[in-house]
Amino acid sequence: MGFLAPLFFLGLATLAVPVLIHMIQRERKEVVEFPSLMFIRKIPFHSFRRQRIRNWFLLLLRCAAVVLLLGAFARPFFSAGSLAAVTSTAREVVILLDRSYSMVYDGRWDRARDAARDVINGLDAEDQATVILFDSGAQEGPRSTTDRASLLGLVEDAETGSGATRYGPAMKLAEGIFDNSTLPELEAVLISDFQRTGVESALGVRFPEGTTVTPISVTTEAPVENVSVAGVLFEREYFSGRERVSVVARVTNRGEDPVSAINLSLAIEGRDVETVTTDLPSNGSATVNFAPVTVGERPVTGTVRTDGDRLPTDDVFHFVISPGQVVSVLVIGNDRSGPEDALYLRRALGIGSSPAFDVATSTVTSFRAQDLMDRQVVVLNDAGPPTGQAAVALQGFVENGGGLLVVAGERSEWPTGAPDLLPGSFDRPVDRAGRGAGLGFIDYSHPVFELFSAPRSGDVTTARFFRYRPIEVGESASVIARFDDGNPALLERRVDRGRVFFWASTLNNFWNDLALKPVYLPFVHRLIEYLADYSPSQPWVVAGQVLNLAEQDGLLADAGLSEADLVAISPSGDRIPISEGIRSGFLTMREQGVYEVHDATTTSEFPLTLAVNVDLAESDLATVDPEELASSLTGRVVGGQVDASHDGKARVFASEDLEQRQGIWWYLLIVVFMLFVAETVVSNRLSRTALNAD
Amino acid sequence: METEQTVAGARFVDPKVLARIGSLDLLARTVVDGFINGLHKAPYLGVSADFAEHRGYMPGDDIRFIDWRVFARTDRFYVKRFEADTNTNFSVMFDVSRSMNFGSQVLTKLDYGRYLAACLTYFCTRQRDRVGLVTFDADIVTRVPPSAKHLNVILHELDRIEAGQPGSLERPFFRATEFFKRRGIIVVISDFYEDPKKVVDFLKPLSYGGNDLIVFQVLDPAEIDFPYDDPTSFQDLETGRKMPVVPEKFRDQYRELIQEHIAALSKLCAENRIDYALFNTATPIDHALFKFLAMREKLSRVR
Numbered sequence: 001m002g003f004l005a006p007l008f009f010l011g012l013a014t015l016a017v018p019v020l021i022h023m024i025q026r027e028r029k030e031v032v033e034f035p036s037l038m039f040i041r042k043i044p045f046h047s048f049r050r051q052r053i054r055n056w057f058l059l060l061l062r063c064a065a066v067v068l069l070l071g072a073f074a075r076p077f078f079s080a081g082s083l084a085a086v087t088s089t090a091r092e093v094v095i096l097l098d099r100s101y102s103m104v105y106d107g108r109w110d111r112a113r114d115a116a117r118d119v120i121n122g123l124d125a126e127d128q129a130t131v132i133l134f135d136s137g138a139q140e141g142p143r144s145t146t147d148r149a150s151l152l153g154l155v156e157d158a159e160t161g162s163g164a165t166r167y168g169p170a171m172k173l174a175e176g177i178f179d180n181s182t183l184p185e186l187e188a189v190l191i192s193d194f195q196r197t198g199v200e201s202a203l204g205v206r207f208p209e210g211t212t213v214t215p216i217s218v219t220t221e222a223p224v225e226n227v228s229v230a231g232v233l234f235e236r237e238y239f240s241g242r243e244r245v246s247v248v249a250r251v252t253n254r255g256e257d258p259v260s261a262i263n264l265s266l267a268i269e270g271r272d273v274e275t276v277t278t279d280l281p282s283n284g285s286a287t288v289n290f291a292p293v294t295v296g297e298r299p300v301t302g303t304v305r306t307d308g309d310r311l312p313t314d315d316v317f318h319f320v321i322s323p324g325q326v327v328s329v330l331v332i333g334n335d336r337s338g339p340e341d342a343l344y345l346r347r348a349l350g351i352g353s354s355p356a357f358d359v360a361t362s363t364v365t366s367f368r369a370q371d372l373m374d375r376q377v378v379v380l381n382d383a384g385p386p387t388g389q390a391a392v393a394l395q396g397f398v399e400n401g402g403g404l405l406v407v408a409g410e411r412s413e414w415p416t417g418a419p420d421l422l423p424g425s426f427d428r429p430v431d432r433a434g435r436g437a438g439l440g441f442i443d444y445s446h447p448v449f450e451l452f453s454a455p456r457s458g459d460v461t462t463a464r465f466f467r468y469r470p471i472e473v474g475e476s477a478s479v480i481a482r483f484d485d486g487n488p489a490l491l492e493r494r495v496d497r498g499r500v501f502f503w504a505s506t507l508n509n510f511w512n513d514l515a516l517k518p519v520y521l522p523f524v525h526r527l528i529e530y531l532a533d534y535s536p537s538q539p540w541v542v543a544g545q546v547l548n549l550a551e552q553d554g555l556l557a558d559a560g561l562s563e564a565d566l567v568a569i570s571p572s573g574d575r576i577p578i579s580e581g582i583r584s585g586f587l588t589m590r591e592q593g594v595y596e597v598h599d600a601t602t603t604s605e606f607p608l609t610l611a612v613n614v615d616l617a618e619s620d621l622a623t624v625d626p627e628e629l630a631s632s633l634t635g636r637v638v639g640g641q642v643d644a645s646h647d648g649k650a651r652v653f654a655s656e657d658l659e660q661r662q663g664i665w666w667y668l669l670i671v672v673f674m675l676f677v678a679e680t681v682v683s684n685r686l687s688r689t690a691l692n693a694d
Numbered sequence: 695m696e697t698e699q700t701v702a703g704a705r706f707v708d709p710k711v712l713a714r715i716g717s718l719d720l721l722a723r724t725v726v727d728g729f730i731n732g733l734h735k736a737p738y739l740g741v742s743a744d745f746a747e748h749r750g751y752m753p754g755d756d757i758r759f760i761d762w763r764v765f766a767r768t769d770r771f772y773v774k775r776f777e778a779d780t781n782t783n784f785s786v787m788f789d790v791s792r793s794m795n796f797g798s799q800v801l802t803k804l805d806y807g808r809y810l811a812a813c814l815t816y817f818c819t820r821q822r823d824r825v826g827l828v829t830f831d832a833d834i835v836t837r838v839p840p841s842a843k844h845l846n847v848i849l850h851e852l853d854r855i856e857a858g859q860p861g862s863l864e865r866p867f868f869r870a871t872e873f874f875k876r877r878g879i880i881v882v883i884s885d886f887y888e889d890p891k892k893v894v895d896f897l898k899p900l901s902y903g904g905n906d907l908i909v910f911q912v913l914d915p916a917e918i919d920f921p922y923d924d925p926t927s928f929q930d931l932e933t934g935r936k937m938p939v940v941p942e943k944f945r946d947q948y949r950e951l952i953q954e955h956i957a958a959l960s961k962l963c964a965e966n967r968i969d970y971a972l973f974n975t976a977t978p979i980d981h982a983l984f985k986f987l988a989m990r991e992k993l994s995r996v997r
Contacts, residue, residue: 030926030927031926031927031928031929031936032922032926032927032928032929033796033928033929033931034796034917034928034929034930034931035793035794035796035803035885035887035914035917035930035931035932036793036885036887036930036931036932037928037930037933037935037937038887039948039951039952039955040928040937040939040944040948
């Protein structure tokens with residue numbers, strides 16, 4: 001028998017405590033009141049009458065409790081005999097099986113499953129094992145089981161997924177299993193193709209000390225060949241009032257050898273439209289332009305596919321072509337304004353397809369309430385506010401979510417009684433002679449200027465302003481840009497659901513030269529897009545992404561759906577209820593292909609379609625040294641094969657392991673507790689007897 | 695009454711008997727009647743038969759006090775001055791801290807001090823002195839300013855006082871210096887559970903104004919003899935602190951310490967021209983008074 005903390009036995013000196021308790025005279029209860037204890041020194045009680053042990057049984061009870069308590073703290077264990085031999089050969093084995101889509105390549109998945117079966121079949125009867133299937137996430141089978149059949153069944157039923165390799169989540173899961181294990185030996189078997197792209201997520205994961213990591217690579221020495229469709233772009237144009245979209249596909253070759261005459265085919269709504277042949281250099285890419293296709297009012301699904309290779313998963317790319325979004329803008333000028341006043345603005349808005357801008361012009365006097373029908377943004381360009389019914393209509397337009405841009409100019413005015421829309425009250429124009437003024441402050445965190453925050457993305461401050469209207473900022477307004485003398489250049493104000501901007505100078509070249517700068521076009525586009533609350537549609541998502549349909553009002557509305565009761569149909573045909581359970585409204589898209597979202601109660605002819613593609617980082621089949629990865633997890637490696645030293649013989653255990661497994665201290669504490677209970681009963685009874693005798 | 699006839703000025707009234715008298719007025723009369731008037735002198739010059747000194751005549755002096763004999767000898771005017779033997783201020787400073795509430799006999803120290811103060815006050819009133827009272831514990835508790843008409847007020851105050859708070863001499867004595875600006879006699883009654891040096895340091899400022907300072911230390915016989923036998927816990931009346939004590943082993947040491955304390959206090963008082971007297975609450979009050987007044991009479995002749 002041994003003790004982990006024998007120094008606790010020094011505490012045996014406390015045995016004197018119960019002995020003293022038995023010998024010390026008990027203090028009298030009555031107290032003598034004395035004027036002052038100034039002269040009285042403290043003297044311990046000393047009684048000759050009680051200086052003998054009167055109750056040996058109670059003394060022995062107390063001494064035994066103290067001795068056993070110290071024994072428990074000393075953490076005893078048996079180092080020999082049957083207790084020490086219990087489960088001395090048992091192992092905790094975690095089999096990590098990579099099921100990312102790259103495992104489809106060249107028969108890797110079959111080899112991986114064979115390796116997993118070998119490991120399971122090689123387990124001893126006392127060993128416990130867990131199978132973890134992982135790609136970008138990790139899925140755990142029955143934990144720490146000795147049931148070989150269930151483990152083999154799990155491996156047999158496993159399939160590759162659409163996820164990319166990420167070792168981190170699986171390693172974390174294995175780490176948790178090891179931490180909770182009571183078995184003396186820990187072993188992780190990692191079966192994977194060891195792609196370099198997945199290693200980064202495992203940084204920082206460390207298995208418990210003494211864990212053996214056995215990496216089993218399923219790659220071969222053959223050179224890697226892989227062609228994949230890396231993505232698509234849409235080029236939109238309008239022809240005869242119809243929108244036409246040209247699909248531009250980008251295809252990459254990850255192999256060491258060039259590929260020639262590879263076919264790429266475009267399919268729209270499941271029907272092949274065009275096939276293009278191209279050549280690809282080694283470790284290079286090419287762009288393929290398909291002929292334009294006409295798009296209707298509803299989104300259509302499309303696919304670009306290459307010839308099949310040894311990794312077919314990344315040979316296809318799905319997407320949804322939505323009809324081009326158009327932002328409708330009404331530019332209102334003053335009565336005396338000519339066509340050149342809004343020339344730059346109209347020309348700038350005439351360029352662009354994502355979104356396209358539908359620009360109409362009017363004057364203040366000719367402006368009518370019905371002109372606001374289907375408009376998203378109104379620009380008051382160097383003009384005063386409309387009056388009468390038109391003014392009321394403009395106010396209502398903004399309050400209901402419309403955007404208003406007020407551009408200052410010579411004829412700008414905002415008399416008392418005009419709609420309360422401006423972010424402040426502006427004054428007479430100010431001239432800046434010489435070089436003119438520049439923009440001294442710009443809030444680059446604002447969506448309008450966010451585009452210019454990155455280096456070499458356009459410098460708005462190069463524009464010179466020779467005249468502008470100073471404005472006194474109102475309480476609810478915020479300044480987004482200021483001139484170098486501190487006067488506001490661009491202000492924003494929220495009016496209920498709508499937004500109002502005031503631009504203190506002109507948007508042509510009369511008062512400044514901004515219209516002649518390259519930044520003019522993106523600036524005007526962002527200004528109008530922000531006022532129209534425009535958000536681009538998403539043509540595809542990556543597998544594993546979660547979409548919150550509750551926040552996709554626009555998408556659902558376009559498809560004629562409400563979020564009340566929705567169901568999604570996966571590419572494999574599974575029905576996924578979206579409006580049930582705690583994840584109501586969320587759709588997790590794990591499969592590659594096109595998901596369709598329907599109303600659960602009625603069948604919809606035109607469902608909401610969502611294209612899902614695999615993570616193309618997985619297409620890079622470059623590998624990392626398996627032993628390097630294993631050593632980063634523990635620093636100890638047994639390469640290639642399962643630990644051959646495991647021969648079934650009894651192992652020598654550390655004292656800590658024996659003590660932890662046997663847990664004798666726990667039983668000792670229970671005995672101590674019972675002794676103290678007995679002591680309480682006995683001492684109370686003795687006290688009562690003594691009182692009665694007195 | 696019988697003792698009054700047999701022993702002039704001292705009747706040795708037993709404190710147990712005094713304890714049965716409810717009225718302090720009657721008690722004081724019982725104790726004091728029969729004492730000799732004029733045993734102490736006032737610190738001021740006034741009208742009496744005892745010549746004190748000569749002083750040069752100044753315009754405005756009563757010509758009746760011119761000493762013509764001196765004029766005849768020196769051809770200069772001198773007036774005679776006499777000691778005033780009455781109309782002095784007599785104040786009692788009475789410790790009413792919680793420790794004074796101890797008594798192993800019939801009377802507590804507080805009661806004994808109360809009787810003592812009543813007797814002295816009555817005694818002084820009979821001499822037409824102005825009498826006052828100050829009670830204190832850790833601070834001044836009550837104050838009756840000296841006046842010839844305040845006997846009843848003082849007796850009433852003495853009758854109703856109760857010991858309550860823990861005591862300390864420093865603050866009340868410091869504050870009391872403001873009360874005694876006119877010279878007079880101050881009697882301090884306390885058990886003086888403080889370091890003797892500190893006690894004297896606190897007392898000295900009272901005598902700076904020319905006051906005659908008299909210190910009465912009142913102790914119970916149990917405090918002097920420590921007659922306890924059984925081991926038990928002793929609790930300090932003032933702090934509430936408890937201590938386990940075996941008196942049998944400690945008695946001699948305690949007696950030695952208390953005697954040293956008394957001796958030190960007595961010696962330091964004498965060195966600082968402060969009259970000191972120890973009163974054992976088992977001793978008859980009039981006996982103690984007689985003994986003390988006799989001592990002061992002797993001392994006044996020496997001074």
